[in-house]
Amino acid sequence: MKSADKHRKIIRAATKVFAKKGFFNARISDVAKEAKVADGTIYLYFNNKFDILLSVFEQEVGKLIEHIGQLLEKESDPQKKLTLFVMLHLEEMKKNRYLAEVIHVELRQTSKLVKEYRKNKFNEYLNIISSIITLGQETGVFRSDIRPEIARQLIFGALDEISIFYTEVSSQYSIEEISSQISNIMQTGLLA
Structure with missing residues (x-):
């Protein structure tokens, strides 16, 4: 197996393990x-467990940034x-419920460690x-205050x-309906 493939495989495995056990309870093994x-193979790719967690954010959130960024470029409104x-x-969180859980839990529990991390992809995502919001303000669509x-x-x-x-419960609502509800509620407060 190529090293890039093995690296991705370890990241996917770590995402699942961290989601199920939590970062602090999970072991390298x-x-x-x-x-x-x-076990030793892990150390060929990562320094420690925290390095793996940061790599989860870098790789998985990096993919989100790229995918969502490409689709947003096509829209101007x-x-x-x-x-x-x-x-x-x-949609992405439904596809990767383990990532949704890791983001939900670990950003809170390990936030001090993540905040100290300089190349924070998560901040780029936010x-x-x-x-x-800034575009909406510049175009007069969203409130400037x-x-x-x-x-x-x-x-x-x-x-x-x-x-x-949404990922824990087989929801009675579609992603489209939930997206519409969230967007309508948020934008009512944002609109100029």
Whole structure:
């Protein structure tokens, strides 16, 4: 197996293990077992468990940034961009429920460690929301008295909670309906 493939395999395994056991309770051997590699193989790719967690954020959130960024580029209307962002986020979290759980739990429990991390992809992901808000303000669609950095936390917080609710329960609502509800509620407060 190529080293890039093995690296991805370990990341996927770690995401699943961290989601099920939690970062602090998970052991390197749990990740190795899930990835079907020897414990020592993990250390060929990662320095320690925290390095694996950061790599989960870098790789998985990096993929989200790339995918969502490409689709948002095609849209110019800030309201439609925000609705699209909400829907794409929920779709991705439904597809990767382990990532949804890791983001939901580990960003809170290990937040001090993650905040100290300099190349924070997660912050880059949140900045997508800020840029949509800023665009809406520049075009006169969104209120100018809203602070984009506060709005992004509010919007992401709602998405994070809904993502967990949606992935844990076979929801009676479609992603489209949930996206529409969230977007309508958020945009009612944002509209100029």
